[in-house]
């Protein structure tokens with residue numbers, strides 16, 4: 513296996529894009545390539561993540577992105593794994609570079625749904641769940657994660673104040689991130705006054721529908737030893753799966769795919785959760801952040817809520833979680849989200865995160881989940 517780096521990264525501001533997904537993706541991809549000190553002609557392969565391209569009547573978008581970059585001869589493929597599409601694409605890039613099949617791979621994820629109303633966007637997203645059993649019977653993602661929040665509350669006593677602390681923290685971080693969809697802090701009072709979407713989840717427990725694009729460039733150290741910025745050394749790139757539908761699961765208070773991926777990733781990287789400098793985790797709903805931190809082993813089951821209330825996961829706390837603002841405040845443009853987490857890690861490692869800069873950047877972990885947790889990617893990065 514060759515030493516493999518994330519040598520370049522770029523994102524746009526999440527929220528509502530005037531451009532098409534393809535235009536934004538191509539622009540951000542070029543920025544990522546340049547930030548690695550490379551030119552498009554040095555890219556061997558492109559992986560694109562764009563799970564809901566159908567909303568823009570566009571499939572097979574890889575050749576169009578490569579054409580915009582001036583490299584139409586370069587092969588490409590679109591990777592779909594719901595909300596974990598671009599971290600799955602990143603894993604494929606890692607496999608190609610570490611295995612010696614390519615020296616420089618572009619990974620770009622983008623999504624545009626802001627031209628749809630909430631009902632239409634919710635219906636599109638629901639096809640990422642088990643359509644005949646869940647979506648067809650009216651289950652939506654807020655509803656499915658509300659089931660997990662209720663189960664977690666019954667088992668561990670997880671309170672409204674604990675869920676709210678996740679929202680308040682991530683909005684505070686988002687307010688310091690010029691790329692975030694929401695750049696406004698909220699108070700616990702604003703959280704408590706927000707309308708219920710799917711009990712117990714309120715408006716501020718939910719990620720928004722965001723447009724956005726993010727890209728990274730994965731390179732082999734031996735071929736490109738002098739990157740333009742401090743690269744992220746990929747110490748582990750692991751994917752895992754678990755039961756796709758909710759009704760066949762034996763627990764709703766944990767996501768086994770995260771546990772599997774994390775266990776292998778920590779073993780591969782030779783590190784444990786408590787020694788990771790900071791985390792970008794998949795907080796599509798506040799309960800998802802708590803479950804993620806417990807599944808990753810940072811806190812025992814049922815203890816992440818209390819830790820959040822105590823400020824341990826704040827960007828200046830002992831274990832910073834989602835300094836970017838997370839999906840909750842930075843936003844969740846589905847297929848940009850996974851590589852967007854890595855862009856944040858790249859910015860933090862290069863000391864470019866401004867007011868949300870975390871103190872320890874020697875190691876960082878990105879955790880990205882598809883749908884209700886049936887797919888999961890965990891990446892651990894280190895420094896040279």
Ligand SMILES: CC(C)(COP(=O)(O)OP(=O)(O)OC[C@H]1O[C@@H](n2cnc3c(N)ncnc32)[C@H](O)[C@@H]1OP(=O)(O)O)[C@@H](O)C(=O)NCCC(=O)NCCS
Nearest residue numbers: 595630634637653654709715716718719720721796844883
């Ligand atoms: C929570 C949700 C239902 C709100 O939708 P909505 O009620 O139609 O809200 P609107 O789009 O009409 O926006 C109303 C206001 O709330 C804000 N808002 C919308 N969603 C928000 C969110 N998740 N958090 C904070 N504010 C939000 C809007 O910016 C807008 O503010 P403004 O009035 O100041 O402009 C919707 O964002 C949602 O379904 N989110 C989850 C998406 C999802 O399931 N993703 C997949 C995860 S696996």
